[in-house]
Amino acid sequence: xxRTVDREARFSATENRLRDLLLPGLRGDAAAYHRFxxxxxxxxxxxxxxxxxxxxxxxxxxxxxxxxxxxNQRHTYRPDQPLTAWVHGIARYKLVDLLxxxxxxxxxxxxxxxxxxxxxxxxxxxxxxxxxxxQLLATLPDRQRLPIxxxxxEGLSVVxxxxxxxxxxxxxxxxxxRGLKALAARIKxxx
Amino acid sequence: xxxxxxxxxxxAGAAPVPAxxxxxxxxxxxxxxxxxxxxLLMVTHxxxxxxxxxxxxxxxxxxxxxxxGLALAAFxxxxxxxxxxxxxxxxxxxxxAPVLLxxxxxxxxxxxxxxxxxPGLIFGxxxxxxxxxxxxxxxxxxxxxxxIMQGLAPTRLALAGAGAGLLAGALGTLVYALHCPxxxxxxxxxxxxxxxxxxxxxxxxxxxxxxxx
Numbered sequence: 123x124x125r126t127v128d129r130e131a132r133f134s135a136t137e138n139r140l141r142d143l144l145l146p147g148l149r150g151d152a153a154a155y156h157r158f159x160x161x162x163x164x165x166x167x168x169x170x171x172x173x174x175x176x177x178x179x180x181x182x183x184x185x186x187x188x189x190x191x192x193x194n195q196r197h198t199y200r201p202d203q204p205l206t207a208w209v210h211g212i213a214r215y216k217l218v219d220l221l222x223x224x225x226x227x228x229x230x231x232x233x234x235x236x237x238x239x240x241x242x243x244x245x246x247x248x249x250x251x252x253x254x255x256x257q258l259l260a261t262l263p264d265r266q267r268l269p270i271x272x273x274x275x276e277g278l279s280v281v282x283x284x285x286x287x288x289x290x291x292x293x294x295x296x297x298x299x300r301g302l303k304a305l306a307a308r309i310k311x312x313x
Numbered sequence: 314x315x316x317x318x319x320x321x322x323x324x325a326g327a328a329p330v331p332a333x334x335x336x337x338x339x340x341x342x343x344x345x346x347x348x349x350x351x352x353l354l355m356v357t358h359x360x361x362x363x364x365x366x367x368x369x370x371x372x373x374x375x376x377x378x379x380x381x382g383l384a385l386a387a388f389x390x391x392x393x394x395x396x397x398x399x400x401x402x403x404x405x406x407x408x409x410a411p412v413l414l415x416x417x418x419x420x421x422x423x424x425x426x427x428x429x430x431x432p433g434l435i436f437g438x439x440x441x442x443x444x445x446x447x448x449x450x451x452x453x454x455x456x457x458x459x460x461i462m463q464g465l466a467p468t469r470l471a472l473a474g475a476g477a478g479l480l481a482g483a484l485g486t487l488v489y490a491l492h493c494p495x496x497x498x499x500x501x502x503x504x505x506x507x508x509x510x511x512x513x514x515x516x517x518x519x520x521x522x523x524x525x526x
Contacts, residue, residue, distance in 0.1 A: 150329030159320040167316075186319050191526070193323045195466035197334035198396045211397025215468040219525075255314035274322045295328065302323070306526070 133206075136165075141205045148196060162209065163189055169213055180220065183253050183309070188216045190306040219310075258308045259301075266301030269294045335395060338461050339388070343484070346457025350450050350488045358446065358492040375418065376490040376501055382411035383509070384483035391458065391476040395465035408479070412506060419502035434497035440504050443493070447508025451485025455512045459523060467524050474520020475513050482509035 140158060147155025166188050170181045191212055199208050259267060272283035273294065284291045314322075331337065354360075367373045386407035393399040423431055439446075458477035467473030486505055495501070 147324075147327070148330045150327070152324050152327050155327050156320060156324035159324055160317070163316050163320060182316060186314075186316055189316070189319055189323065191466075193327075195397070195526070197330045198466040200335075200396060200399070203396070203399065207398030208396070209398070211399075211468050212466065215397065255319060259314075270322070274325045277325055279326070298326075 137204065137206050140209075144196075144199070144205060145201060148199070159189060159193070162192065165209075166213060170217065173217060174220075177224075184216060184220055186253075186255060187306070187309050188213055190302065190309065191216060194303055194306055253309055255305065255309065258305055261308065262301050262304055265289070265293065266297045266304060269297030270301045270305075273298055335392060335465060338464050339392065342457040342461035343454070346454040346481070347484060347488070349453035349457075350485055351491075353453060354450050354488050354492055357449065358489075360491050361494060364491065370496060372496045372498055372501070373490065375415070375498055376493070376505070377487065379411050379415045379501065379505070380483050380486040380490065380509075382414075383408065384480060384487060386411065387476060387480035387483050391462070391473070391480050394467050394469060394473040394476045395462055397466050397468050415498070415502050415506070419499040422498040431499075434499045435503060437495040437497055437500040437504075439493070439495060440500065443495070443500075443504040444508035444511060446492075447482065447486050447489050447505065448511040450489045451481045451508075451512045454481035454484050455516070457481070459516070459519070462520075462524050463526075466526060467520075470520040470524045471517045472520070473524055474516035474518070476516070477520070478512040478514070478516025479509065481516070482512040485509075485512070 143154045143158035147158050163185055166185045170184045174181050268287050269283055272278045280291050280294050284294045390404040426434055458481045462473055462477050486509055
């Protein structure tokens with residue numbers, strides 16, 4: 123009994139802490155948002171690792187795909203909604219999506235292959251994502267890639283990026299927005 | 314790219330999310346879809362010539378209350394289905410209520426009518442075309458509600474598609490009522506409901522295909 127109370131208390135402490143980072147993040151506080159995503163990625167990693175124990179190498183891919191989804195869909199979070207439910211909804215959707223795609227793929231391959239997976243990989247090797255987002259980024263058209271590179275990677279302001287690329291400020295903003303959506307679509311599309 | 318790098322990339326210069334982003338998307342989509350449906354009605358069907366007189370007819374208001382109530386319930390449902398982790402809860406009851414009320418009224422009207430009047434109350438003069446007309450008028454709204462959903466994050470895709478279709482169908486019915494010459498409650502109870510079911514089922518079938526993200 124006491125243990126349940128303890129677990130619930132810890133759980134709601136996490137919920138509150140993450141929420142207190144996300145809400146300012148949604149208002150434009152980049153530092154709070156950064157910490158939110160960082161903390162969230164650890165929870166997502168544990169969540170997926172537990173459910174993808176047969177494929178540890180897919181865990182980090184899924185963590186990254188889910189982070190991108192959380193970022194791209196962050197406008198759908200309702201402040202009066204439990205953050206846990208929202209995050210869980212996204213994580214589960216991405217997990218089911220992956221399992222479904224995998225099932226479709228494996229229906230075509232030799233099922234015996236699966237038994238050999240037992241010794242194929244150990245957990246410590248799972249830190250690297252197999253799908254390289256950097257490479258995927260390079261495949262985006264310039265109007266999306268350049269805004270992401272300048273604003274998101276080099277840390278320029280929108281005004282500076284606009285000056286540098288000759289694009290309008292709103293085109294830079296739209297480029298970042300659409301580019302991240304395209305990136306999310308591509309990370310899903312690559313096997 | 315390491316996950317930490319991705320986190321930094323996403324957080325760098327992250328723009329504030331506009332307040333009520335979901336509501337704005339609905340407003341933008343329906344703000345285009347509703348006038349488009351109205352124009353489509355004018356072009357393909359025209360308004361009822363006696364529209365001014367109809368406003369005192371109770372069956373006209375029956376249509377409006379039924380379709381309006383259903384649209385409101387569908388809107389609440391679609392808005393929830395568009396967000397991960399939201400439960401539908403009482404929305405199911407809110408969707409069922411207008412339909413059940415309409416059926417109740419229609420049954421009462423049928424029972425009160427003389428037996429020889431009943432076929433006329435049920436079939437009117439336009440029963441063959443009414444469901445398809447409603448589906449046709451709902452089409453621009455259907456495109457609008459699917460577009461709205463595509464920009465949000467539904468996780469139950471068939472249900473979200475059905476919700477989008479139901480919203481489109483109910484609003485399309487509101488528009489179609491400006492043309493519909495029928496005045497029998499049983500007619501509305503049967504053919505209107507069937508007409509709304511067309512975009513709803515279409516949405517449920519299309520959802521898993523077009524709403525993935």
